[in-house]
Amino acid sequence: MSVQIEPVDPADDESVDAWWDAYAAAERADRGDDTPVWTREETRSALQHPSAVVDRRIFLLREGSEVVGSAGLGLPLKDNTHVAHLSISVPPEHRRRGVGSAALSYLEAEAAASGRRVVQSTAAWPHALGSDGAGSPGREFARRHGYDLALGDVQNRLDLPLDPALIDRLESELATAVGGYRIHSWVGPVPEDVVEGWAALDASVDTEAPSGDLDIEPAKPDVASIRENEDLITRQRRVSFGTLASTPEGEAAAFTQLVVSGDDGNAYQWGTLVRRADRGHRLGTAVKLANLRMLQRESPQTRTVLTYNAESNTQMLAVNTLLGFRPSERMGELQKRLE
Template sequence: MSFEIACIDPFDDSAVDAWWEAYAAARRVGMGDDAVVWSREESRTELQQPSATTRKTAFVALENGAVVGSGALTLSLTDNTHVAGIGVNVPSEHRRRGVGSALLARIEQEAAGEGRTTMRADIFWPASAPADGAGEPGREFAARHGYEVALGDVQNRLDLPVSDEMIGRLLTTAPAAGYEIRSWSGRVPEEFVADWAALDAILDTEAPTGALDIETASGDVAAFRDDEDLIVRQGRTSYGTVALDRDGRVAAYTQIVVSIDDGNGYQWGTLVRREDRGRRLGLRVKLENLRLLQRLSPGTTRVYTFNAESNEHMLAVNTQLGFHATARVAELQKRLV
């Protein structure tokens, strides 16, 4: 069966709405309340955001003028310029008809035309399903099209509030002697932003990477501020905590971002500098940030986080905080050459 694959205008509200509805419907299949879906307005804002570092293009599959699937191509313009981020989402009622294959072929063609040689995509399945995703539609589709699992992750959820008593008890196990702890909401203060951006840039390569074909990002402050601008435009609120060494340099950082639409908190980066590891600073900054979040955003009842299955240390920290697994995530990869 033949489908029309078209790019959409990010400023055409009806086109973005139809694209997003197909994306959201596909992502929610089998995931229930634990489907992690960017909201309609968050997605619209991302597509419209001018950026010198990232370009995202949205695609739809059309049948008789109706949207039956959605996709996206995300390209970094400054780092990892050999990589293309691929998204293909088909609602359950339109699956097994060639919609996803048609979308994927077009998006891969566009990526290759931009000189990208490594395709990356993420798929989700419930924690109750087999750990390797056997039998799950996304996993089977990916395998048929040559995508292999480069890294397996776990999606975990923390139900809030966590009692002050529990936080206090855990804090005693992470005293952070010799470090100063600073926390805030909103943009990273100017005095910390260069160190924060530098740590944030190496997060993807300092954490377990499995077989992922990625390079360390540049840590450019202007690019980081652009990302913060997007957070603000999306109506999200960022909560950050750092541990400072005696010279005032950032030794560890963590960040939770709260969506104005679903009210959930999303744990973004947490990283400790190599020379400061082994002092439980990761636990300390996460506890302090959680305490800040609960004080300033009492309506937030859930926090989601994603960690590599091989990252035993961070998974142990999350278990101490009370996180539990709700889904598995496969970071997929395919090399075109």
Template sequence: MADAPSLSIHLNDPADDDAFHAWHGVFAAASSHDRGPDAPVWPEPELSAELRTQRSSSTTEIYLVHGAAEADSAIGAITLTMPLSDNLHRVDLGLYVEPGSRRRGVGSAMLEFVRSRTRELDRRVIASEVFRPYRDEKAGEGSADAEITVPGIAFAEHHGFTSAIGDLRSECQLPLDPALVRTIADEARPFHEGYVFHSWSGDVPEAFVEQWALMEGLIETDAPTGDRDVEPEVTSAEDIREQEAIFVRQGRTSFAAIAVDSTGEIAAYTQLVHSSVEAMVYQWGTLVRDQHRGHRLGAAVKAAAAHQFLQAGLDARAIITYNAEENEHMLAINQRFGFRPVERIEEVELNLDASG
């Protein structure tokens, strides 16, 4: 067995732009190599604002990895994100190895560092994601999926990670057809009499921000969770305002819609986020509360947010969304808008108490 490589792993100073630039270089090279040229890879300005901003509800550590000779280019990059208000047993891991430095034990040595750091933080679950090409089983391509060797999945399995839930990345090519959006809204309307809809662009109105925060916290566990070792999030209005401030620095614009019941409670919500840097739109959370399902509120709020986006006239190539493969109802709504799956994501977890 080959000896573990000698690595130099340094915590980035949040104020060090050069260090983050080097980190992003490894992240981008690894992500494009693993997922292909069409996969969304966050540009440096956007990811910098996301990862280097101190938040109330979480903290992120960014590490840059060199070989024994630190003067050489970086060969690895790590992010560890730790929730501070809930899920105190978890660490969310991003681990990236520069493609030319693989199959030398670099990733394994980096993961050993992550294990040690997770123990230091008194946490027990390391959560991450691995990606595989999408194969349409209904089109007779299901067997091909099993034949593909996916390095990230093989690495995770080798080191004791288990699959927690499978997701699909789907894309809807733009521009949206306004007539289709109106049709979807019209089809849903007879089913949700008694609900009032609100939609907007930009920040969440003050009148709704507390309830919006509640919805943001619930989506982590009210949506399908598979076998993830996760608890409901504690999200506050302060968290929402912090995220909105990050949007400003990223050049992003939010388009949102809610359905409110007769008591004034938010029954359903959704959010689209436009990136001016990427010319891309991301479909963020959509949730219908359990007691309000069956009224086609999911389709209705999605149509309302889509209408807000269309009114803005912003340029974008596609809308990207992620859904659990088992969430057939939401996948069906998305397909109605024109979304098609393009990638599979495996959410994996390593329980250090179980693995030793």
């Protein structure tokens, strides 16, 4: 039986539920029952949220009346408009009969029709499988269809709470290096007086941090995009924790952000970056430490922080190790050129 690929209306709750069920089943089959996934309501909120930043499209994969998988396409609208991001989720009982391949061909055609020349995706696998992920279902599927491993990432996990004595000791050790920098932390939206500097650092993350062979261009700082994302965070019942280091002249030098899910309770590390001109002062450690202190004070029920870093980002991985993170999974950032 051939695969039917059906666009999903984000306002159709039944179809969105079916999409999420296939997505969650595939992720948990490959990565474990306790793997963190976007929750059903977080997903629904994102799909229903108007965006000037990304065009989100999702599809149900059917054989007759049976849902056999789900797929998604994300088309950036402001930066890197030559790229499309895609995802395919097929639960194990429906694999090995062409469902994923049919979806991939469809998504690549949609991307090309939208003027995209590069498609990117991700696949995760157990840390013990090593950097290449040989033998893991997602990695092998991508390999068969011409997707190269453009960047290898490591997921690290931190169990909370951190020992307050460790925080105090590290802050004392950092005091001299941090010097005249001001460390400012808050819960919720970025304060108006620092949002332009925050946006500049946030726009630099993808290209200033190691990016391997990913075909990505520097993003333009955009306060409107920051505010749009904050609105979505609120709609998803998530809470943002931000810390910024500023120079004595008030320039943004380093930032970090944690976002706590209101559904699963985990904290997820988003961007962390130190401006090139301000490196060598241990600001990466300082902002992450200050943010963790605030997280423990304001959200004591949070018990886990999850973060991904490029395996080649030895400096940030060393910071994470210092704070007590441990490797828990790997992820490959995959890429294929359509031209």
